[in-house]
Amino acid sequence: MSIAEPAVVAERQSRTLARFAKPALGLLLPVCLAAVWELLVYWGTVGPPQTLVTLWTYATLALHKLGILSSAQIPLSLPDGRLLPPPSRIWATLVELAAAGELQRHVAVTVGRVAAGFAFGVAAGTLAGAITGYSPLLRRLLDPTLQALRSIPSIAWVPLFILWLGIFESSKITLISVGVFFPVYLGVMGAVVSVDRKIVEVGRVFRLSGTQMVRRILLPAVLPAYVIALRSGLGLGWMFVVAAELLGASEGLGYLLVDGQQLGKPAQIVAAIVVFAVIGKTTDWLLSLAAAPFLRWEDRYGARS
Amino acid sequence: MTLNINRVSKTYANQVRALDGISLNVEPGEIVAVVGGSGCGKSTLLRLVSGLDNPSQGAVALDGDAIVSPHPKIGIVFQEPRLLPWLSVADNVGFGLAERPRAERNERVAHQLERVGLSDKAKVWPRELSGGQAQRVAIARALIMRPEVLLMDEPFSALDAFTRVDLQDHLLDLWADTKPTLVIVTHDVDEAIVLADRVIVMRPQPGRVFAEIEIDLPRPRDRQSAAYDFAKRRVMAALDRSLDRKVTTDDGETKSDTGAAMWW
Numbered sequence: 001m002s003i004a005e006p007a008v009v010a011e012r013q014s015r016t017l018a019r020f021a022k023p024a025l026g027l028l029l030p031v032c033l034a035a036v037w038e039l040l041v042y043w044g045t046v047g048p049p050q051t052l053v054t055l056w057t058y059a060t061l062a063l064h065k066l067g068i069l070s071s072a073q074i075p076l077s078l079p080d081g082r083l084l085p086p087p088s089r090i091w092a093t094l095v096e097l098a099a100a101g102e103l104q105r106h107v108a109v110t111v112g113r114v115a116a117g118f119a120f121g122v123a124a125g126t127l128a129g130a131i132t133g134y135s136p137l138l139r140r141l142l143d144p145t146l147q148a149l150r151s152i153p154s155i156a157w158v159p160l161f162i163l164w165l166g167i168f169e170s171s172k173i174t175l176i177s178v179g180v181f182f183p184v185y186l187g188v189m190g191a192v193v194s195v196d197r198k199i200v201e202v203g204r205v206f207r208l209s210g211t212q213m214v215r216r217i218l219l220p221a222v223l224p225a226y227v228i229a230l231r232s233g234l235g236l237g238w239m240f241v242v243a244a245e246l247l248g249a250s251e252g253l254g255y256l257l258v259d260g261q262q263l264g265k266p267a268q269i270v271a272a273i274v275v276f277a278v279i280g281k282t283t284d285w286l287l288s289l290a291a292a293p294f295l296r297w298e299d300r301y302g303a304r305s
Numbered sequence: 306m307t308l309n310i311n312r313v314s315k316t317y318a319n320q321v322r323a324l325d326g327i328s329l330n331v332e333p334g335e336i337v338a339v340v341g342g343s344g345c346g347k348s349t350l351l352r353l354v355s356g357l358d359n360p361s362q363g364a365v366a367l368d369g370d371a372i373v374s375p376h377p378k379i380g381i382v383f384q385e386p387r388l389l390p391w392l393s394v395a396d397n398v399g400f401g402l403a404e405r406p407r408a409e410r411n412e413r414v415a416h417q418l419e420r421v422g423l424s425d426k427a428k429v430w431p432r433e434l435s436g437g438q439a440q441r442v443a444i445a446r447a448l449i450m451r452p453e454v455l456l457m458d459e460p461f462s463a464l465d466a467f468t469r470v471d472l473q474d475h476l477l478d479l480w481a482d483t484k485p486t487l488v489i490v491t492h493d494v495d496e497a498i499v500l501a502d503r504v505i506v507m508r509p510q511p512g513r514v515f516a517e518i519e520i521d522l523p524r525p526r527d528r529q530s531a532a533y534d535f536a537k538r539r540v541m542a543a544l545d546r547s548l549d550r551k552v553t554t555d556d557g558e559t560k561s562d563t564g565a566a567m568w569w
Contacts, residue, residue, distance in 0.1 A: 023531045137519040201357060202387050206450075216403070226321045297391045299432035 033082045034087045041086035044078030052076070090274060092293045093267040097256075107275060109251040110241055113169070114283075117176025118237045121231060124177065125184025129229075133192025143189070155243050162248075169261040172244035179240035180233040181271075187229020191222035224298055227291040231284055306333050306368045306454045308354065308486055313363035314511075322348040325555070326363070327510035333453070334484040338497035339505045340540065346512025347490040348384075349459050351543040354488065355381045367454065380452030380485075384459045386439035388431040388446075393425040398445045419447045420479060441475070448479060455480075457489040461496065470528075473499050473503065476486050477524065485522050494544070498536050499526050506540065508547035515547040 043052065056076040064072035081089065097103035129145065157178060158171075159286040165171040195218055203217040245254020253272045260268035308331040317326040323346040331337050339347050352358040354365050356375040363373045367379065388397045399414040418424045421441040431439060441461060447455055460476075461469040473496055480487055491497050497504045502519055508515040520536050527533060 016537065196385050198383070198385065199382075199389065202389065202400075204357060205355065205376065205381055207375050216400075217389070220389070225392075297430045297432070299430075 027284065031140050037084070038082075038086045038088060041081035043078055044080045044114070047079055048076060071177070083266055085270060089267045093265075093271045094275070097268075097271065106251055106253050106256055106272075109277065110245065110253045111279065113176060113244070113252065114170055114234075114237045114241050117173045117240070118180050118234060120173065121177040121180025121233060122184050123235065124235050125181045125229075126226075126235065128181075129185045129188025130192060133189040139189070139193075146182075146185060150186075154240060158243070158247055170243070173250070175244045176237050176240045180234040183232040183236055184229045187225055187232070190220065191225035191229070192218065195221045222288050223291075224295055227250050227288065227295065231287055231289075234283060234287060238283075242276070306486065307331065308454055309369075310350075310354065310489070311364050311366065313350070313353060313356070313360040313365060315346070315353060317362045322511035323426055324353075324360075325513050327512065328363075329514065331454075331488060331504065332488050333486055336480070336487040336489070336501045337503050338501035339490045339494060339507060340494060340497050340544065341507030341512070341515070342509050342544070343492070345507040345509035347507060348458050349512065350507075351381070351456050351488065351490050354454075355379055355456050357381075376542065377450070378453040379456065380447035380450055380454070381456040382440075382447050382458070382460045384442050384462060386431070386436075386496065388408045388442055388444040389433075389541045390431050390441055393428055393430060394434070394442050395421065397431065397442055398449055400446055401450045413449055420448075420482070421445045421475070429456065436465050437472060439471065440464065444479065448483075448485075451483060452485050454486040454488065457487070459491055460489070462492065469493070469496070474525070476500065492538050494537055495528065497540060498522075499528065499566060504540050506543040506547055510546060516543040518543060
């Protein structure tokens with residue numbers, strides 16, 4: 001049995017701390033903003049504390065003396081949080097929706113749509129990107145058309161998709177797939193085209209067959225760019241699911257947005273937005289987490305801690 | 306296995322004539338160094354021998370077997386290590402042995418890594434190696450295939466002077482294991498004389514053989530000896546003459562190519 005040196009223990013502790021402290025750094029800004037907003041709305045409803053009022057009076061007076069404000073009598077008005085509800089009210093809305101089982105249902109529907117659209121979009125984008133990257137002939141044949149289609153704002157497809165596919169799931173999933181397709185297609189094609197010729201030559205020297213070349217050289221070489229393409233594809237998937245659900249849905253987080261607007265429930269809108277942010281960030285994180293073991297070899301600037 | 310280069314010419318698609326009628330025979334186990342000014346087609350020649358490119362005219366053959374694509378008996382080490390960054394050092398060295406049973410592969414990789422003095426680096430990623438270490442891994446990756454001919458394209462040119470001298474000695478040591486035929490392209494005259502039995506001096510535009518100089522010195526060669534110095538002076542003189550003269554280009558116009566000291 002060995003007794004760890006105090007210095008070693010201290011280092012291990014600081015490393016554990018660093019592991020949790022670094023992601024926590026990213027939470028600092030949103031948490032601070034939420035806290036300030038909460039406090040302002042709280043004071044706005046129960047009345048501000050005397051010190052704040054005094055401070056305000058002195059501040060306006062000073063600004064008036066400096067000639068910045070024309071009048072020294074500006075009353076302190078604080079937000080009541082009706083149009084931008086404070087975090088506590090958003091949280092209460094979320095709890096309420098969750099208790100009724102509504103939240104889970106809407107989240108499940110939206111996640112299902114994104115998953116299906118993402119799957120189709122990634123499959124098509126990967127295939128198209130791989131063949132156009134691999135074959136110059138197919139690239140000349142297909143790429144201009146695909147680039148032209150890409151420059152169409154994807155929302156423009158919505159009326160057509162609804163005519164073709166109806167107002168239910170198929171048109172929504174198709175729209176999401178279209179959104180996911182283009183970044184994946186571009187990423188894969190760009191990655192395949194820019195695989196280092198020198199590395200491919202190593203494969204040729206070892207007389208790899210076509211499939212061996214793909215499996216042992218091309219796939220690992222394009223993997224980093226592919227992961228980035230998947231992540232931007234997923235981001236667009238979340239964007240397009242909102243578009244699809246805003247334009248006629250009876251379920252889903254996008255429906256919560258429309259419902260909140262029509263019934264004048266800003267807390268519900270912000271709650272849905274927050275859920276989007278949380279799920280979007282989580283799925284992106286899961287994707288990069290899943291890819292990380294395959295990319296440990298990378299020699300990246302961003303890898304330094 | 307005799308390597309036979311028979312009146313080989315290479316014209317690229319952009320009409321640049323890189324090589325013009327090169328003939329060269331390399332005996333088994335011989336070490337040949339190819340030197341010459343930049344743009345004289347040294348690297349092109351090596352690519353033709355490796356089968357990565359094909360000659361426009363003439364042929365390269367290994368024991369009568371025409372080389373039109375990479376050949377299992379011919380290995381190549383490039384100017385850059387060209388390691389696969391996603392494989393560990395050991396997996397890079399064993400890259401060409403993927404079809405062999407795991408036990409044999411592991412054993413050969415371990416042995417080869419030991420020969421290049423990098424056993425302790427087997428598990429690390431290529432990014433963690435120094436330039437000299439990476440090039441040693443590249444040499445190990447080629448040698449593990451037990452090539453009969455090993456081609457090297459300025460393999461040590463990117464390294465500092467100390468590392469370069471180390472690796473030259475190291476290379477001779479490795480060569481002595483199986484004595485493959487070695488064709489090494491270099492712009493370092495010292496490197497050519499330390500390593501080679503024969504130095505081929507090429508002249509540019511288009512690339513042709515200008516002179517062949519036998520280096521009949523016993524190994525290991527003393528870089529300070531008078532005989533070494535003499536050989537070096539002969540090669541330097543040939544190099545200078547290969548450039549410091551009017552060079553006639555293909556379309557008949559003559560072009561003065563002075564600057565003998567700037568031959569690299």
